[in-house]
Amino acid sequence: GQNIDQPTEMTATEGAIVQINCTYQTSGFNGLFWYQQHAGEAPTFLSYNVLDGLEEKGRFSSFLSRSKGYSYLLLKELQMKDSASYLCAVRDRRGYQKVTFGTGTKLQVIP
């Protein structure tokens, strides 16, 4: 199976930078996703990493280190609307490319 760990909650200030970490354990790693989920809404896709390194997309960046089983999501120039849960999910090439989700990190952006 897979173990995915991410902090339960984080608080950051508007305009600042925040890094949300995710660690995982799987022997069949085949990609890591980050999703954003506002309360009562659907998760929306943010990023996908399958190779080591940093993927940048506007204010959001995602980093992956496969050897360390580690990823982070970096949010820059935080806005109040970034208050949401951020879900880390790992794909395993075994089990027909099954995607397993972490419990999510609830981010609160304060003025």
Place this chain on the structure above:
Amino acid sequence: ETGVTQTPRHLVMGMTNKKSLKCEQHLGHNAMYWYKQSAKKPLELMFVYNFKEQTENNSVPSRFSPECPNSSHLFLHLHTLQPEDSALYLCASSQERGSTDTQYFGPGTRLTVL
């Protein structure tokens, strides 16, 4: 974004009721998924359909019965549910199960079992 729609958005039912959740995707995808999201728990994969065929059932109780009449529509039939089944039920779709593409989610149905 209306690529994946779900109805109803909210549902309250008694333990003896029978109801159905509906999901429709307008993305031309071939794989559809049902997930359960409970408070403080990770998303739990329930069922997967690929080209209308069920390819995964994650030990879900028989009181949940999926149906996939075509690649665009997915149903979850509910009967004799328990209060612990109260949760957000999310539908998702992707191009094809077993590929490396992304899943897109619907807004979910908030289910309360009394």
